[in-house]
Amino acid sequence: MQALKDKIVREGIVLNENVLKVDSFLNHRVDPELMAGIGKAFAERFVDSSVDLVLTLESSGIAPALMAALELKVPLIFARKQLSLTMKEDLHVEPVYSFTKQVQSQVAVSRKFLSEGQDVLIIDDFLAHGEAAFGMARIVEAAGSRVAGIGIVIEKAFQNGHAKLAEAGYRVESLARVASLADHRVTFAE
């Protein structure tokens, strides 16, 4: 997606060989027009898939996932890392390890919103080792539902998440694939 790549080149900050900071348009300040374009791009890539709902992880996944859900005319669920006091009902809970933060957190979705037999499109802001995507996929499958696909805004193609998800049989569509962050520069894979 060219508009996204242009934005990454203009505003992304390469902190080191592994960390790309995009808090000027995705993780802290958000560009709503770009998010609308991202939603359309995901909808185009998954137009041939049956999708009953979109699933993402709070907080940075919410903006792109909401715009994808709006385009696909399906509900969005954002999995919670912080359990709300009103979440007293049955939950699907999975551990998700963050390599960046080096912590394991519990990710939860209410059973009443994710029942069996649904086709679920997983959306996330970043893909690196695939831990968050696998965690959401385990939640979907534990509910007796199916992963319709995995849509990623920015993929670190130099890490192994995409390959592991593809090996596990998931279709992964990334809107920007970063091949390298070496020499403080962003190089795209294609």
Next chain:
Amino acid sequence: MQALKDKIVREGIVLNENVLKVDSFLNHRVDPELMAGIGKAFAERFVDSSVDLVLTLESSGIAPALMAALELKVPLIFARKQLSLTMKEDLHVEPVYSFTKQVQSQVAVSRKFLSEGQDVLIIDDFLAHGEAAFGMARIVEAAGSRVAGIGIVIEKAFQNGHAKLAEAGYRVESLARVASLADHRVTFAE
């Protein structure tokens, strides 16, 4: 906003006299069409105000605030409760007390995205005692900027947040004002 009130009546769950659970369309599962309508409703209410950016608080504020920012054609900033490892720069930080959770958390916005002289529309999902809105307003004013207004999706009009914010000189626009949650029923103020 009638579509929002209808949704609250149909899907809201009154847990007790103080707590209305709306996780089927706002706090966990999100209705994208309703969020688009909420964005339009906020834009209409603040059409006469100068707005340079929208500020909200992660996570539940993001969906309605994004749609408002899209309508107003301005950027969105979501204040962070969980500091990201890449947030190393100068931050505006304010304590915000949650009566529901009975904890005080630190809310942060990067100085580079909130500088002086901006007109900031604050959006939040709920207004009760006004703690979150006052916290965001303190951040805006500490940055040398101005609160253009405060837009709330659901106001608990039986609590004192709106009155306190109005006394402090802020314009508050709530899309649904709940007068009472007594007898396990939602009664609207108007």
